[in-house]
Amino acid sequence: MQIPKLSFFAGVLFLSAAAIAQEKPLPLDPAVRTGKLANGFSYYIRHNEEPKKRVVFYLANKVGSVLESEDQRGLAHFMEHMSFNGTKHFPKNELVNYLQKSGVRFGADLNAYTSFDETVYQLPLPTDNPELLQKGVAIMRDWAQEASLDTVEINKERGVVLEEKRLGKGAQERMRRQYWPLILNNSRYAVRIPIGTDEVLNNFKPETIRRFYHDWYRPDLQALIVVGDVDVNQMEQTIKRQFNGLKNPLHEKIRTKYSVPLTGKNQFISVTDKEMTATVAEVLIKRPTLPLRTASEYRKSIIRELYNQMLSERYAELARQANPPFVRGSAGISSFIGGLDNFDVSVVARPGELEKGFKAVWRETERIKRFGFTSTELDRAKKGYLNNMESALNEKNKTNSENYVQEYLAYFLKGTAAPGIQYEYEMVKKGLPGIALNEVNALSAEYITQVNRDILLMAPEKDKSNLPNEDLVNSWIKAVVDEKLESYKDEVSTEPLIAVQPVSGKVTSIVKDDKLGTTLFALSNGVKVLLKPTTYKDNEVLFTAFAPGGTSLYTDSDYQSAANAAGIIPSFGAGNYNPTQLDKFLSGKQLAVRSYISERMQGVSGAATPKDLETALQLLYTYYTEPRKDSLLFQGIIARSKASLQNRANDPSSVFKDTVSAVLGMHSIRRTGPTLAKLDQISLDRSFEIYKERFGDASGLVFTFVGSFDVELLKPLLEKYIGSLPASGHYTQAKDLGIDVPSGKTEKTVYKGSEPKASVQLYWSGNFKYNTAEKVTIDALRECLEIRLLERLREDESGVYSPGAFAQTFKYPKNRYLFGVEFGCGPQNAEKLIASTLDEISKLKTQGPTQINVDKWRAESIRTRESESQTNRWWLSYLNGQQSNNDDLHALDTYRSDLQTVTPERIKATANTYLGGQNYIQLVLLPENQAKP
Secondary structure: OOOOOOOOOOOOOOOOHHHHHHOOEOOOOOOOEEEEOOOOOEEEEEEOOOOOOEEEEEEEEOOOHHHOOHHHOOHHHHHHHHOOOOEOOOOOOHHHHHHHHOOOOEOOOEEEEEOOOOEEEEEEEEOOOHHHHHHHHHHHHHHHHOEOOOHHHHHHHHHHHHHHHHHOOOHHHHHHHHHHHHHOOOOHHHHOOOOOOHHHHHHOOHHHHHHHHHHHOOHHHEEEEEEEOOOHHHHHHHHHHHHOOOOOOOOOOOOOOOOOOOOOOOEEEEEEEOOOOOEEEEEEEEEEOOOOOEHHHHHHHHHHHHHHHHHHHHHHHHHOOOOOOOOEEEEEEEEOOOOEEEEEEEEEEOOOOHHHHHHHHHHHHHHHHHHOOOHHHHHHHHHHHHHHHHHHHHOHHHOOHHHHHHHHHHHHHHOOOOOOHHHHHHHHHHHHHHOOHHHHHHHHHHHOOOOOEEEEEEEEHHHHHHOOOHHHHHHHHHHHHHOOOOOOOOOOOOOOOOOOOOOOOOEEEEEEEOOOOEEEEEEOOOOEEEEEEOOOOOOOEEEEEEEEOHHHHOOHHHHHHHHHHHHHHHHHOEOOEOHHHHHHHHOOOOEEEEEEEOOOEEEEEEEEOHHHHHHHHHHHHHHHHOEOOOHHHHHHHHHHHHHHHOOHHHOHHHHHHHHHHHHHOOOOOOOOOOOHHHHHOOOHHHHHHHHHHHHOOOOOOEEEEEEOOOHHHHHHHHHHHOOOOOOOOOOOOOOOOOOOOOOOEEEEEEEOOOOOOEEEEEEEEEEOOOOHHHHHHHHHHHHHHHHHHHHHHHHHOOOOOOOEEEEEEEOOOOOEEEEEEEEEEOHHHHHHHHHHHHHHHHHHHHOOOOHHHHHHHHHHHHHHHHHHOOOHHHHHHHHHHHHHOOOOOOHHHHHHHHHHOOOHHHHHHHHHHHOOOOOEEEEEEEOHHHOOO
């Protein structure tokens, strides 16, 4: 359950309008240093050591696309791009170049976004380099008011922005253009989509964007947020020195606060597209937004969250029926746009069953409006809310800096209060019991109204003639309202989760590794458990497990049953509980357990707070020993899956994705895309048998636990719930199915879609010399190539938005590699950009990379490892990966020295070895009108 940034004040129950108007805003968290300079520039600084030796800078601007004049449509976003293409102290591409050399990755670390009302820049930096830290502040100062806006750079960037715009084209974008004006009541938001228009982007004069920058990038609309391992006093003085000199323009424009007006009318629109894959109905009931500034407002927000949580549970229960009436259905209250909130009801209908699906979702809405929720539902929702708050409080000393940044962004941009978790928790703890059921139920009458209601239908074009008109949909609503409904019965099981309590096993051996900080338990049933307690989080335990086997042990005829078994069988519940009972049992608990069967192994993964870890282990135990089987629920799963696949072939990206997978997988049925025929191959009986074969015997199972736990305290729980798993001591290693990326050269073009957009994927593959040095070097090759593709395809040729390169290496079933390049572009440029890519690879093979690009890769790798290795998730992935690959757990000890051994010459040799072109696959997606007759 998602918690709003604030809660409520315990003593606030009902306030008059006058009292609310006089109510003071909640205080800002005292841990953040804030101030406003004489020019109106605001700043927020907080010392935080998660992660250590890191800081994040965010420059927030109350400047978005709604402020554009007609000749500037798209230039708020274009301006964001230009901030990376030259500033006073970093001309042209020097800013990106400098930061890359310092270990900051463009796109992943260094980034920005533009929306209707704001533009925000982000820059994470290490703090162990004082010069770099000062440069970071200088960069923020340049972004605030010192962008160069060079004419040559502006003209070069046009193509990049147009390519970003091209990536968003498709069925959803085409339909949005039709319905957006209606649901936004023809407000300014309807005609100021941040990406802009082709007409403006292609033809605007440089002076036009300079005018936008001069008018709106000004200190009274800006704030700098700094959170990290910094000296707050020093940072404050630096900000004052750097930003005091910012000037507001003479005769500055008024920053109009735009909104979406409420008309009091009901509206209806139906849109279709030949590439749409499903029939969707959505009802939006709009109303003024609920601000989140005062205690009473936050009390209302808590009531709303409880309402949404219970509503979500009702729809989840409906979806778990044996014959669910839709593919997906949901409803809830959420923020909308332009000063509005909305109550949104949506359904993805099964083919030909729009009326049935629509009435089903509306029926649940009407049931709640008529009868409300039950006291037991509210008790569960309250318990879950309080548990989440307690968890956040327990983690207050290990909260990531990014979390604080998001709070202060909302505080500056939207006025959302941010008093801090301790303050919030105290209010929640005191006030939550006082929220009455009738207060929650009253929201239905408040939000589900008969005015300001929009009905939106979206469907495949072939179904256009069968879609209902407004009168017919309204008649469906009336029919549901006129139905004789029964109130909801909240059935909760009092049985324990585990039917038969396990007989504990024993730890038979203990091996400690002081350097890694790990303890390895061998249990009496042969299961191994590797434990690494950490202090990265105070309230988090992560775990995963694997055992050899997987779907590789089953024939092609059994493959669909095997591949889907771990998804289907646990969906029936576990132990004494069916899925609805299990969901209610777990309500309020913070844990997740998921079983999986991959090609070469099977196992589980999960997470829990220390308080709920035993429950997570109980659930794990039941998934292994007490799986359930339900033929009616199985039929519902298959029916929903078939419905979701019905129009998959309409979507160009899905068709291309399936083609890529098939080509790389030698067209094995295990690699081709999902089909209705494959769904028919799934047998419940066979899936259940395979599930029990894979999970009924724990032989060969290896667990890894990482997080906030005490090894000795965890030991008896492991003995009870893992040491008791049945194990024969015999297991079968995974088989080599011989499905390798095909050798030789393959070129294939897929013609699908109507938009003028192309997708390109290039692959190299073959045998790999599997060792640490080779893995490090091929990663360096990948990064050096990606840097050059970014410089050439994006910056020099303006042909792509974001080219990517990747490298995968495999030890099992045999030593292999797969190296790839992918990008989107205009169809007319595909061949040229492929040629440019191959030319860059040729240069790597003949000349090798530049030393500076190798240095960038090394700096980025070191900085990324420093940061990631301070998380439980990284350690879990590393330890589990090393064990499943039978690799040395101490490989990380030599990571830095391994990086230092990589030279341009070695990368050149690696390029010749692995990118020789003997095994090369070129896959291209082009629009249908490009196909030759």
